[in-house]
Amino acid sequence: MKNNLLSILIFLCCAVTTQLLSQRVWAQTASASMTLEQLNAIKAIKIANLDKDTYFKSGGFILDRYEERPAYVFTYSDGITRKIYLYKVFSAEDTKELGLLAIYQNGKTNEVKPFVIPGASADRKAWDAYIDDLKYVGEKEPGLMSTLTFVLSREMAGLLSGNNGKSDGGGTKKKEEYNFCFAPTAPVTLSDGSSKPISTVQVGDVVMGYNAATKTFAPTNVTRFNTHQGNFALAAVWLTPTQELTADTRNTPATLTLLEATANHPVLTAAGQKPLGNVTTGDILFRMENGKLVTYRVVRTEKSVRSVNTVYNLSTESGAYLVHETVVMDK
CATH class of the missing domain: 2.170.16.10 (Hedgehog/Intein (Hint) domain)
Structure with a gap:
């Protein structure tokens, strides 16, 4: 009974925090309304190397590591290392922001589970799909919900304190934020x-x-x-x-x-x-x-x-x- 109550509490905290985070992030940018079809397409994107692939284009979308941050890493008493990677998701056509992609990785099995977090103006069906993923995917993996809730709560706290990234007036992340690089042969x-x-x-x-x-x-x-x-x-x-x-x-x-x-x-x-x-x-x-x-x-x-x-x-x-x-x- 206690475990069920705890699971419900974590689920509610994650859902509420996500909604608040999306409102704070996309209130400051020109965002587009994510559809259910877009959500499913983003979930299907395969990232070859989560630690190295911080910015790339795939299937009509741009994925950009959230604030250029490395993965959140958690090691529980069961000895399994768990990681959460966060990406901002943009439409490649008009570079408008669609939402966030949170990727959970189990260090023991290397299995990954994507969670697409729609923007505040997204279609209701997209939000329903995200909530379903939290309920039917997140709750089946021990440690997933607590790590995801922590990460989203941490980012929300940063936004509330004013420590948030800036976008330009059109809502497009400025290219100078990630174009600090050399050619392969340098x-x-x-x-x-x-x-x-x-x-x-x-x-x-x-x-x-x-x-x-x-x-x-x-x-x-x-x-x-x-x-x-x-x-x-x-x-x-x-x-x-x-x-x-x-x-x-x-x-x-x-x-x-x-x-x-x-x-x-x-x-x-x-x-x-x-x-x-x-x-x-x-x-x-x-x-x-x-x-x-x-x-x-x-x-x-x-x-x-x-x-x-x-x-x-x-x-x-x-x-x-x-x-x-x-x-x-x-x-």
């Missing part, structure tokens, strides 16, 4: 001075980091690895050592070093952090040569040199790492 400098493509870096790898306060290089751990699918334009800057910048060598191709990234990825300049797309000719960037900090001057810039379909970025303990042996910042 070389990341490792702790031993060698390098490897950023696409092959893994969480836990030790790369060369940079401490802006002490202006020194030191090994640092990769704490997060992100990849995004789509069509991404790369900005570029060409650099030359400041000590070689003379009238005779200013335009010597052999002295130029190329750095490419999405325009909004931050790099370290003598004037502080700047998005790569805002770097201008004459700006000073920093590189590592023989383990020492060397200044390079920008002699040429391009807003868009080429496009790639997949981009990558890292998070590190130091907050900065090296690409093309040039100091770049975590996003």
Whole structure:
């Protein structure tokens, strides 16, 4: 009897919290009304790698990791690790927000269960389907309802305290929120001075980091690895050592070093952090040569040199790492 009452209470809390969360989130954005057909289509989307696939398009929808947050992780006394991943869902046609996708993962069986949370203006049938999923799917999996309720309550508390993400006036999530990335072949400098493509870096790898306060290089751990699918334009800057910048060598191709990234990825300049797309000719960037900090001057810039379909970025303990042996910042 007590277990039944507890299940009912958790179910009610989850349903009420979801409704409040949807009202708070979509009151601030231009949202579209989710239909039952859209809800079922979103539930059917398969995500290959929940930890890495934080932004992608599928079946007429855009899925974007909620506030770029990692999974909520729960370990109960039964020893099973449970995770909840949250995605915002947009219509690919007009980029209007439709709702949220919460994905529950059982760490023992690796089974996943999706829950599509409609927006406040969604069709009644979509809301009925979500409630049915809570009742007939959520209650059958031990630990699912409590984890989902906690996550939604936590996000609701954040919204009520004012700690919520912002959208632009049209309700579309600004692209600079996730376009901080490098092409797959961008070389990341490792702790031993060698390098490897950023696409092959893994969480836990030790790369060369940079401490802006002490202006020194030191090994640092990769704490997060992100990849995004789509069509991404790369900005570029060409650099030359400041000590070689003379009238005779200013335009010597052999002295130029190329750095490419999405325009909004931050790099370290003598004037502080700047998005790569805002770097201008004459700006000073920093590189590592023989383990020492060397200044390079920008002699040429391009807003868009080429496009790639997949981009990558890292998070590190130091907050900065090296690409093309040039100091770049975590996003």
